[in-house]
Amino acid sequence: MDWLGDIDAPWVWLIAGVVLAGAEMLLPGYFLIWMAAAAITTGMIAAVVDIPVAVQVLSFVVFSALSVYAAREWLDYAGNETTDPAMNDRGARAIGARVVVTQAIEDGEGRVRLGDSEWIARGPDAAIGTRLEVTGHDGAVLLVGSLAATHIAGNERPAIEDRP
Known part of the structure; x- marks a missing residue:
């Protein structure tokens, strides 16, 4: 050189x-x-x-x-395994979370509040204030459904969190 x-x-x-x-x-x-x-x-x-x-x-x-x-x-x-596969996937982390409808879900689309933010949501028609559960996501759109059973079968009283 x-x-x-x-x-x-x-x-x-x-x-x-x-x-x-x-x-x-x-x-x-x-x-x-x-x-x-x-x-x-x-x-x-x-x-x-x-x-x-x-x-x-x-x-x-x-x-x-x-x-x-x-x-x-x-x-x-x-591989590069992680202990939290949903670490960088906010939609996946929301699955199972409870949300409140902020803009009525009509014809399958509306808005819900999750934590301190609002998300576009798809699911069954629901009025403002209805509590739903996140069942999945499609990109930045949350897929919501009715709350899972939160009471013992045969007991028709609502769960403590659903009481007024």
Whole structure:
């Protein structure tokens, strides 16, 4: 690497690897770390074996492709499981929640209050103030239905939460 002056080629690859690893810490993703590993591997090989710059660049490209491919295969195999599959899905998190109709549901569409926000809702016709339960979602639209039975079979008294 004549254009770098007196710096030996292995040091250039090792420095490039450290810079790429540092960039991985600053940028989101799992890509640059594998390029850093390829650069460090190329630097270690260049330190042990005297090889031309063209072969070093080719080995870096090959190591990069192999490490990125292997990492992708491993991440697909190992997966990225979570303890809460509905973590970033507000509609799925709302399933089972109780809502109050704020705009009458007519012809299957209206608005309901969930927590401190209003949502567009689809479900059976219901008057303002009716309490419903979220049964599903279609994108940002909540699917609602009548409340599930909240009392013991045969006991016709409403549940405590439904009493005035």
